[in-house]
Amino acid sequence: MAFKFNFLLSATLLIVVIAFTFCHVSAVNNDRKLLNSFPSNGDWQSIKDIDDPKVMDIAKFAVNVENSQLLVKLEFLSISDGRFKVDNNGITYELSILASEFEEPIELEVVVFENSKDNAKKVISVDDF
Template sequence: MAFKSNYLLTLSMMIVIASTFCHAFTVIDSRKLLNSFENVLNTLDPSISNDDWKLIKDPKDPKVVDIAKFAVNSENIISPDVQLRLESVLSGRFRVDNNGTTYELTIVAIDFDEESEYKTIVFENYKDNVRKLISITWIKRKGINN
């Protein structure tokens, strides 16, 4: 009888210890994912002073046009029913932080012969030298004041 209760006690303790370790590793992995995602989101946090944003002086700058092309190409990959073609960059602003640069651009793109304005936000990570399309939003059809 004593052997049976010791065996059950030992087995119970092993299960508790194993589940504790599994839970701890899951929490650590979740934190890694959460923290990496928060780093990108924090670059767009509007609670930080808007003074951090700087205007892009030349929307025709090759770097700015390259960011806009990346946004359009990424949207075309994400949404196969949309086939945008970049026409021009109208204006933009950027913000630099420890993780990289966030660009907010107003662009003109053509989709099936219809010219429209879009706002796009792209994050460029310095450490990994990777770009990520945060959003692209239709504003209005070109030439129509809504």
């Protein structure tokens, strides 16, 4: 009886590990499809689909970080342009975004780095122009 229980427990655990690994690999592959190619030379590449949810997430993250550091409330509106470059540590995004402050539009240039190991994001700079 104990052998059968241990076997079922082990089999269930193995299935969970395989499913988790598949989901993780699938998510990584989706990110790579978004950027179309990962040049290893670190050259800037244009983002083909600036409306992609992954790119939108990066832009909204930058606005949220800026809001946490300022006394005003910026509202994310859209992305007008973007590019990225890949190095051994992760992906750096440079996005031109439109936000609003007290219903006045503001154009921002944001640079966000996303670590390839844990997908942690860090805002490098936010400049208005």
